[in-house]
Amino acid sequence: MHRKNVSLEDEDRSVDGSRRSFLKRSAAAGIAAAAVKIGDPVAVAASQPVIENGIPVEKLSIKFSVNGKEQSLSVDTRTSLLDALREQLQMTGSKKGCDHGQCGACTVIIEGRRQLSCLTLAAMCDGRKVTTTEGLASGDKLHPMQAAFIEHDGMQCGYCTPGQICSAIAMLEEAKNGDASHVTENIGVVARGQKLSKAEIQERMSGNICRCGAYPNIVAAIEEVQAGGAK
Ligand code: FES
Ligand code: FES
Structure with a gap:
């Protein structure tokens, strides 16, 4: 039987090429799956990148309830809920201790569950109910x-x-x-x-x-x- 004469180097290149292409395909599939898992609203709402300070920034519009009040924000897709609360809504009650999920100072309540707002993307809160420390009291009556x-x-x-x-x-x-x-x-x-x-x-x-x-x-x-x- 005629066997094509392939050098070891060629085989290495071919294996390497296949591996590379496999990894590329896997990565692409993973990214797509992650986008769907994180939430279709995020993928759907994402807009074209805008240039801010010479850097392309992907923005999206979100609507969510904070302490019972509807809020609409345009956020960088990388913005944490903590930064959106503190820097865009000027609600500075939630504290930034470590910004790495290790101290709990940023804890808020999302749909009744406690969450670290520094590890939560604002984009993930689209359509959800967030309660912060500012929303616990009823008027002058403390929680x-x-x-x-x-x-x-x-x-x-x-x-x-x-x-x-x-x-x-x-x-x-x-x-x-x-x-x-x-x-x-x-x-x-x-x-x-x-x-x-x-x-x-x-x-x-x-x-x-x-x-x-x-x-x-x-x-x-x-x-x-x-x-x-x-x-
Ligand atoms: S700021 Fe420390 S856990 Fe979020
Ligand atoms: S860190 Fe000062 S009261 Fe808890």
Whole structure:
């Protein structure tokens, strides 16, 4: 049988070329899949790049609810929710501690779940409901968690406090819904409306760092709200 005379170098090039083309195809497919997963609205709403300071910037329009008020923004696709809140909506209650998902200072509540706004793209919030620390009180009446933090002195410098309070509120809802945590003893029997122990509260709040070390008072405040106090 006639075999085409192929040198090892040719074979290497061919294998290398196939690998390269496979990787290219995989990357393209991955990017396309990611775009669909993140959300069609993002892909659909994306506009042509505009030039800002000589740099092409992809902008898109989003509409979302912040503390019950509809907001429309034009955002760079790379803008985090935290930056959109602080720099475009001038809502500076949510703090930027690390901007890397490690401190919890930027915690907000999205559709009832606590989220790190520094790790959330503003584009992902299109059509969603966001609650920040500015939206917790009803007029002059503080949210029970805010009142409990004051009563128990759950803050010193206060930098972590907006994130702590948003996190604590949503965390108690998670417990009510029967979500387990790392220290839940028997995850097979987690009941809805469970009463959290101190250890459970500490574990569930462990993503919110307090550099002032106000932890005992923060936990006491949460325990009081859980018990129905601090109204
Ligand atoms: S600023 Fe978001 S986790 Fe630290
Ligand atoms: S009160 Fe200062 S960082 Fe928590």
